[in-house]
Amino acid sequence: MAGGTLQIKAISGHAGPVAGANTSRDYDVCKLVDTTTCIGCKACEVACVEWNGYPFRPTSFDNTYQTMPNTEWNYWNLIRFDEHENADGTFQWLMRKDQCMHCEDPGCLKACPADGAIVQYSNGIVDFQQEHCIGCQYCVTGCPFDIPKFNQETKKVFKCTLCSDRVNAGLEPACIKSCPTGCLHFGSKDDMLALAQARATQLREHTSHRNAGVYDPEGVGGTHVIYVLHDSSNPEKYGGLPKNPRVPILVQLWKGPLKWLGGLSMMFGVMGVAIHYLRFGPKEAEMKDADIQKEDRNRGN
């Protein structure tokens, strides 16, 4: 997937057809997080801050195994830890790697007013370009996953890049590389979906997790980070993973009809008053002194 333009088309002095020529390659990328094999070791969290060059940030202890309450502007990858009691009285530790989902229909990008501050690459990665970010945080409003985080000092918003720099160089994201259990996978969307479906089927057929399934929410056009969940009927219990996330309908109204309605109304408003001026003209108050005196007398002044 790296260097897409360097796919070989012809080779000198080569007998027979060029291997791999005339084949289309799938360039969209996907990260698969299998929550059922995550042990909550947080190697991916460390790899993330290491690769992106951030110091570990101070945190608070809140009686769980979760590193900190929420992802932060310089802490993009967080294992959410939930102690969940099932209806039948059994008990589960749920660990979900929380990061940007890289939506196919990204609410952040839709809401952003700054030219070029958020881009979506053809491989599916949604990336923030901080040099164009104006710090308005409309992306926070548009995101159904509560991902973009604001840096108060630089007034810029940050989030997981899916290691776009590494992916561009043909490497897997840092979190994937660090995972010791193999619960993280990286590849094309088709391959990851197939792998995820196979794992979900295995869970349904060979374990007690009858509701096991794949999380690839349709409301945002699918995501380039997908989960295998033991219980896909209730994603909320995995640290508030929304059941049916979508770009908020009001954000769509705001960025769609209201923008056009507002623009057209302003244009027609200005045209309207201009036409009024041409048709009716100004209200001139031309009164001679004598008229004013007459007026004053009539009014008893």
Place this chain on the structure above:
Amino acid sequence: MGTRAVLHRGPKTDQIERYTPAERIAHWLTAGTYVYAMATGLGFFTPYMYWLVEIVGGGPTARFWHPIIGLGYVFTNVYLHHQWKSDLKLIPEDRVWLDKVKYYITNEDDLLPEQDRFDAGQKLFYWGMLYCAVILLVTGVVMWFPESIGRSWHWVLPLVVIIHSAAALITIGGLIIHVYMGVFMVPGSVKAMTIGYVSRGWAILHAPLWYKKVANGRTVK
């Protein structure tokens, strides 16, 4: 010796004071802060007007100042309100004027009931702007610090953003009419709001009841 030009102090004899210096200062502070907030806000509203934020120093600068200047707009509005609230109170007679507003639009002002210092249209504009300012303030503060809203209240953000935009668009509609009226449709209004004085003819035509009050007991030359 030819005729000497004489520097004239104060109003000419045929003029009357329309707005006090304090009123004019309050008006222009409100206008200035509003225009800045409107221009930058329009830049944030649509990519086709993003150039507006570029000409006032770029996106990050505009985003930094927009809420602060916006707060300034609200404060100057309060100052304006303090001075004008009694003159701008809507009275039952205003209903009659508004019912006949078409005569105002067609410049048949003689068919309209006589108005006091401000006519019903000006009053509606004022109250519209004031209420919108309150809405813009409340929604704007939330948009200023969106992360201070907890995740369970996240659904409020899109609502707040769209209300902020809609209220701003309403004020822009009012502003288009306001600027058109002041600059083009009612000659003498710009002078009234800058140097403070209007001619007697202006007062008799546009605010006859007010003219009666202020001209009462004065010598008319």
